[in-house]
Amino acid sequence: MKISLSPTRLRRGLTLLAALALAACATLDSAPPIRPDRGAAWVVLPFSNATETPLAAQRAESIALGLLQSQGIASVQRYPQSMQDDSLFDTGQARGMEQAMGWARSSNARYALAGSVQEWRYKVGVDGEPAVGVSLQIIEVGSGKVLWSAVAARSGWSRETLAGVAQGLIKRMLAAGIGKP
Template sequence: MTRTFLTLLLAALTLLASACSTLDRSPPPTLERQANWVVLPFANHTETPLAGQRAEAIAEAILHSNGISKVKRYPSNLQQEALFDAGERRQQEEALAWARQQGARYALAGAVDEWRYKVGVDGEPAAGVALQIIDVGSGDTLWSGSGGKSGWSREALSAVAQQLIRSLLGSGLSGAR
């Protein structure tokens, strides 16, 4: 019975390790939960159209679920989604200027580096994002984190991305009061 238990335990650990994620994060800053927040346009560094906007929507929902109640999203009529956008920095500066006009204290910015189903028999979902919390007034980055996660063949890509963004933002918001 002990040998069977050890075999099952080893199989379970192997199974858990096969849905991998990698995260790198800076220490959590002290943030004010009741401050005004904005979600800036996420850069899309993938070949998947609208991946940035999909990640923005997930991030906004996760901010709300973490007690950040005053969140605005950069207006879609001002966004430009392109697969290869050379004006990415200019757009972020324009978005920060908009955030200042809105009276925001913090901005969540990001980039999507992977958003796809892997090629192969199983077609596992894979997402990769980099996030930053920015002090809108100074433009300083207060926190940053990046990560990648792959899931099981029957998992939705949006579910894998949600888990990844939740893990990243959870560490960035842990110092919020």
């Protein structure tokens, strides 16, 4: 018996397989999305690093900042480097959250993005797949109330970069929280 597939059916089948493969190696648990004022001022607070990877939190912060801007947030500032702890590693606890929230209030920000990095590495083995785990929270600066939160993890294929996997994961998380522009 001979089976023939049209190019359209073959493309659809491959797209479905790719989507299933990606879904199988990523998890995302998110609160319901919020409808933030995209014209309001935002700040990215220092993320905590609960990994063994130096500077993982700063890498995730940088990606999150760029993604917020790419998703239509008009005004985003990052917590000043001069006010951050210089250590390569931290205990996984938020670094000076009270000080950071004070800075956010003095910056007249309406929303703050905070986060934590739980995994940021290449898995040990022949293929060395990238693996990322992140949690994010959107905080209303004036009240300190957490408006939205999510946790997610993703591992990639051996030819993917760690930054690429992290960018895709954080982008998916932010889309779940604030929607697409």
